[in-house]
Amino acid sequence: MSSMSGKVYLQSLRDRQVELKEQISKLQGELAGLEFSIRKYEAKGADIIAANENPTARKQRIPIKYDVLTYLQNAKENGLIADEAVTQSGGKYNRASVSSLLSRLKGAGVATLANDRYYLVEYAPKQSATQIPASSSLN
Numbered sequence: 001m002s003s004m005s006g007k008v009y010l011q012s013l014r015d016r017q018v019e020l021k022e023q024i025s026k027l028q029g030e031l032a033g034l035e036f037s038i039r040k041y042e043a044k045g046a047d048i049i050a051a052n053e054n055p056t057a058r059k060q061r062i063p064i065k066y067d068v069l070t071y072l073q074n075a076k077e078n079g080l081i082a083d084e085a086v087t088q089s090g091g092k093y094n095r096a097s098v099s100s101l102l103s104r105l106k107g108a109g110v111a112t113l114a115n116d117r118y119y120l121v122e123y124a125p126k127q128s129a130t131q132i133p134a135s136s137s138l139n
Helices: 003-053 064-078 082-088 095-107
Strands: 111-114 117-120
Touching: 064 082, 064 095, 064 117, 082 095, 095 111, 095 117
Parallel strands: none
Antiparallel strands: 111 117
């Protein structure tokens, strides 16, 4: 091996050494971040377990909107009132929450109120010619 090729080879070894040290440094940083996350999660885990054992802890939110829309869809032309939705939910929702949601769905144009019952717009009863609109007045 010539002196020049030996120097080139030595330089390539040193370059590889630098690359490996950079990779090790990067991996050590990732490892430190992972260990930090594990410690943080372990600390939170104790809090989560304590919250689950605490009966006064706030319950997880329930997707009421999806369920009420499903109840409205199933009711079709029969319509729905809040008490029926509460019953269908098995008591999972309270009447005030269901009533509020039905009102918001009406305001958004998704549902309509007729004869004290809520309907999806596509299932709303058609107004007959003999019905008097609620907004008209008799003089």
